Amino acid sequence: MDVEKILAISGKPGLYLLQIQTRSGFVAESLLDGKKITVNLRSNVSLLSEISMYTYEEEKPLVEIMRAIAVKENEGPAISHKEDNAKLIAYFKEIVPNYDEDRVYPSDIKKVVNWYNILQAKGMVSKEEPKVENAEEIKDQVVKEEKAKKGSNASEPAKQTKEKAPAKTKK
Numbered sequence: 734m735d736v737e738k739i740l741a742i743s744g745k746p747g748l749y750l751l752q753i754q755t756r757s758g759f760v761a762e763s764l765l766d767g768k769k770i771t772v773n774l775r776s777n778v779s780l781l782s783e784i785s786m787y788t789y790e791e792e793k794p795l796v797e798i799m800r801a802i803a804v805k806e807n808e809g810p811a812i813s814h815k816e817d818n819a820k821l822i823a824y825f826k827e828i829v830p831n832y833d834e835d836r837v838y839p840s841d842i843k844k845v846v847n848w849y850n851i852l853q854a855k856g857m858v859s860k861e862e863p864k865v866e867n868a869e870e871i872k873d874q875v876v877k878e879e880k881a882k883k884g885s886n887a888s889e890p891a892k893q894t895k896e897k898a899p900a901k902t903k904k
Contacts, residue, residue, distance in 0.1 A: 735857070736781040736796055741848070743777035745770075748851050754878075764851050774878060781848070786841065787833035795845065801828045802849050803858045810854070814847035821846065 738751040749761035758773045785792035818839040
């Protein structure tokens, strides 16, 4: 399952595929309807490859949970995310039996099931081992761009002038 360019954008429904980066953010294509949108760098964006869920032992990456659902469903669709909470919790317990019930809410389970069904409809789920090669690079690049944007304030030129001034020497 290749999720290194799949995004969840806060305030926007569904999942998005990272298309291209721009000066002020990036362009993403909706996996629901195929529409392209521009996303500002100030938006709260998460890569699916960086999301984890709490278990009693450790945090489990979302990619592994998606793979477990694909194995259980034989790469077919999961139950609807609109089912009642009791059914969703029972279903999720089959997938991740040791998830932390105090910190993983039914709304989180609904998101995971909904995201899985979106990816499954696009043929992006697989029982194979997760593939997350460039996730750190993508994340680092977004962080660098955000720092560069914030660094263009008045404080940065002052630092540059200090660095350019010649050092004083004692005679």
